[in-house]
Amino acid sequence: MTAEYRRPSTLPELLTDMAEPGAFALAGGTDLIPLRTAGAVSPTLLVDVKHVSELNGITTEADTTRIGAATTLADLAKHHDRSLDAILDGARIVGAPQTRNRATLGGNLCRSSPAGDTLCGLLVLDAIAELHSLNGVRHVPVRDFFTGPGRNVATPSEVLVSIRLPTRHAGSAYHRFTYRRSMDLAIVGVAARLSIKNGTCVDAAIAIGAAAPTPRLVPTAAETLIGTPCDDKTIAHACEQIIAAATPIDDVRGTRTHRLRVLTPLARNTLQTARTRALHT
Ligand SMILES: Cc1cc2nc3c(=O)[nH]c(=O)nc-3n(C[C@H](O)[C@H](O)[C@H](O)COP(=O)(O)OP(=O)(O)OC[C@H]3O[C@@H](n4cnc5c(N)ncnc54)[C@H](O)[C@@H]3O)c2cc1C
Numbered sequence: 001m002t003a004e005y006r007r008p009s010t011l012p013e014l015l016t017d018m019a020e021p022g023a024f025a026l027a028g029g030t031d032l033i034p035l036r037t038a039g040a041v042s043p044t045l046l047v048d049v050k051h052v053s054e055l056n057g058i059t060t061e062a063d064t065t066r067i068g069a070a071t072t073l074a075d076l077a078k079h080h081d082r083s084l085d086a087i088l089d090g091a092r093i094v095g096a097p098q099t100r101n102r103a104t105l106g107g108n109l110c111r112s113s114p115a116g117d118t119l120c121g122l123l124v125l126d127a128i129a130e131l132h133s134l135n136g137v138r139h140v141p142v143r144d145f146f147t148g149p150g151r152n153v154a155t156p157s158e159v160l161v162s163i164r165l166p167t168r169h170a171g172s173a174y175h176r177f178t179y180r181r182s183m184d185l186a187i188v189g190v191a192a193r194l195s196i197k198n199g200t201c202v203d204a205a206i207a208i209g210a211a212a213p214t215p216r217l218v219p220t221a222a223e224t225l226i227g228t229p230c231d232d233k234t235i236a237h238a239c240e241q242i243i244a245a246a247t248p249i250d251d252v253r254g255t256r257t258h259r260l261r262v263l264t265p266l267a268r269n270t271l272q273t274a275r276t277r278a279l280h281t
Contacts, residue, residue: 028102069106086121120191146214171278
C-alpha cells in the first residue's frame with residue numbers, strides 16, 4: 001500500500017498531521033522504512049518531522065541540555081560535552097556513518113528496541129522525553145518510557161519534540177558487546193554514571209540493554225557503589241547485582257547463557273571507564 005508523504009515546517013502543522021489516523025512520524029527512516037518493507041507497520045501517512053525547528057539542535061542552559069528529537073546521531077557524535085558521554089558513546093557506534101547521517105536520537109528512543117545504543121545512556125543521565133500532541137505537552141522520564149520490546153508510552157498522535165537532560169558533574173560511559181566492530185547490534189550493553197568526591201562515590205546509576213525486555217536501570221547495582229571508593233572490589237559486587245537483575249533471552253544474536261557470560265566483563269569495563277571519567281571531571 002502506498003502512503004502519502006507530508007513535510008510540515010511548523011510544530012502546529014506537524015501535530016495536526018500526526019492526529020490523522022494511520023499517521024507515522026518519519027525521522028531518518030532507518031527503522032521505519034525496513035519495518036514497513038517487512039510489513040510490520042502499515043502507515044497511510046508519513047509525516048516528516050525533520051523540518052520543524054523545535055525538533056532540531058542541541059542547546060545548553062544553566063542546568064539542562066536540550067536535544068531536539070530530530071538531531072542526527074552524526075551531529076550528536078560530533079558534540080563534545082563530557083556530561084553527555086554515555087549517550088555520545090552510544091551515538092558514535094550506531095550502524096555505519098551512512099546510518100548515523102540519517103538516524104536520529106528521537107528515532108532511536110521511539111523505536112524502543114531493547115538493544116538501542118543510546119537508550120542506556122539516556123536512562124543513566126536521567127533524560128526526560130518531551131511529548132507533544134494537539135491535547136498538550138507531557139514530560140515523561142525515560143525510566144518510565146518503555147513498556148515492552150519496541151513499545152513505549154507515546155500514543156500514535158504524539159510527537160517526541162526534545163529530550164532534556166539535567167547537567168551533572170559525573171563521569172559516564174556506555175559499552176556494548178558485539179561480534180563485529182561495526183554494523184552489528186548489541187548482544188548486551190551497559191551504561192554507568194558515577195560521581196566521585198574526595199575518593200568516595202556519592203551518586204551512581206547503571207543501566208543494561210539487550211538483557212531484559214526493555215533497557216532498564218539496575219538500582220541495586222548502583223546502591224552497591226554509593227559510599228564506597230568505587231574500587232575494583234566494589235565494582236565486582238555491582239557486577240553481581242547486574243547479573244542478578246538481567247533476564248536476557250535466547251535469540252538469533254546470542255543465547256541467554258552467552259549474554260550472561262559476557263555481561264560481567266562488559267559491566268566491569270563500563271564502570272571502570274565511568275570511574276576514570278568521573279575522576280577527571
Ligand atoms: C544498517 C543499520 C544499522 C543499524 N545499527 C544500529 C545500531 O548499531 N544500534 C542501534 O541502536 N540501532 C541501529 N539501527 C537502527 C536505527 O538506525 C536506529 O534505531 C535509529 O536511531 C532510528 O532513528 P531514525 O531517525 O532513523 O528513526 P525512524 O526510522 O524514522 O523512526 C523509528 C520509529 O520512531 C518513530 N519516530 C521517529 N521520530 C519520532 C518522533 N520525533 N516522535 C514520535 N515518533 C517518532 C517512527 O514513527 C518509528 O516508529 C540500525 C539501522 C540500520 C538500517
